[in-house]
Amino acid sequence: MIDIKNLTVNYEKKTALKNFSLSIKENEIVAIVGESGSGKTTVLRTILNILPQNSQIISGKIYFQNKSLLDLNLNDWQNLRGNEIAIIFQDTGNMLNPVRTIGSQFIEYIKAHSKLSKKEALNLSKQMLKKMNLQNVENILKSYPFELSGGQCQRIGIAMAMTFKPKLLLADEPTSALDANTQAQIVQELLKLHDEYKTTILMITHNLAVANYMADRILIMKDGEIIDFVDKNKLFNSKNEYTKELINSIPNLKGKRYV
Ligand SMILES: Nc1ncnc2c1ncn2[C@@H]1O[C@H](COP(=O)(O)OP(=O)(O)OP(=O)(O)O)[C@@H](O)[C@H]1O
Numbered sequence: 001m002i003d004i005k006n007l008t009v010n011y012e013k014k015t016a017l018k019n020f021s022l023s024i025k026e027n028e029i030v031a032i033v034g035e036s037g038s039g040k041t042t043v044l045r046t047i048l049n050i051l052p053q054n055s056q057i058i059s060g061k062i063y064f065q066n067k068s069l070l071d072l073n074l075n076d077w078q079n080l081r082g083n084e085i086a087i088i089f090q091d092t093g094n095m096l097n098p099v100r101t102i103g104s105q106f107i108e109y110i111k112a113h114s115k116l117s118k119k120e121a122l123n124l125s126k127q128m129l130k131k132m133n134l135q136n137v138e139n140i141l142k143s144y145p146f147e148l149s150g151g152q153c154q155r156i157g158i159a160m161a162m163t164f165k166p167k168l169l170l171a172d173e174p175t176s177a178l179d180a181n182t183q184a185q186i187v188q189e190l191l192k193l194h195d196e197y198k199t200t201i202l203m204i205t206h207n208l209a210v211a212n213y214m215a216d217r218i219l220i221m222k223d224g225e226i227i228d229f230v231d232k233n234k235l236f237n238s239k240n241e242y243t244k245e246l247i248n249s250i251p252n253l254k255g256k257r258y259v
């Protein structure tokens with residue numbers, strides 16, 4: 001469903017992705033792990049066409065459902081982003097506008113991506129928040145981001161991202177800012193949505209146990225390249241030296257299941 005071919009991306013003169021290729025099948029969950037600066041976020045930014053000004057795509061192609069993403073115009077992106085490809089970030093609380101209620105931001109998001117009326121948008125936002133197991137949805141809609149917990153904000157971020165049943169969900173460390181308990185709950189919510197909507201997921205996580213548990217395939221990145229691919233539940237058996245090093249650098253996670 002998405003096919004990235006020989007992608008090279010620079011920031012100024014520095015190469016962040018080197019000849020990066022990755023194919024993801026429909027309904028698959030793929031996790032990217034790798035040390036800080038290895039290029040993980042750059043992969044997601046390039047897919048969604050949200051690279052910063054100082055970046056440059058040197059070469060490569062990205063096909064999403066047979067459309068060449070790097071050749072789309074702004075109008076095409078307007079239709080695609082949010083509707084067919086959506087993204088969740090590490091810290092939704094910081095992404096939300098602090099001086100506006102959740103309700104007004106959620107409704108604005110829905111109206112920006114659809115032709116629904118305000119009332120329909122309100123109903124849809126309630127429905128999505130309930131789907132994310134948030135209690136007291138009416139209160140949440142009236143709240144400001146600072147009045148909510150990190151876990152609640154993250155559920156709101158996922159609810160927004162999933163509103164239009166995107167075919168591809170990109171997630172950049174969606175659970176990293178949360179405590180272990182909330183992290184485990186959010187992982188379960190994501191898996192439930194994946195089951196229900198058949199959404200393909202490409203996620204970045206620092207948590208090797210989460211990657212091992214959730215993903216059908218895990219790719220290990222280093223210096224802008226993929227250096228190891230492992231299947232679900234096989235991360236801790238990888239023979240790759242670098243992968244072993246990465247696992248050993250996080251001793252308390254080794255082999256343990258956190259979810
Ligand atoms: N806006 C930018 N300007 C210049 N260099 C950048 C910019 N964004 C990222 N880089 C550089 O590109 C490389 C890849 O960054 P990227 O954010 O993709 O890494 P990452 O794997 O997501 O790291 P982290 O785990 O810390 O989020 C790094 O060397 C980083 O310093």
Ligand SMILES: [Mg+2]
Pocket residue numbers: 040041042172
């Ligand atoms: Mg990153």
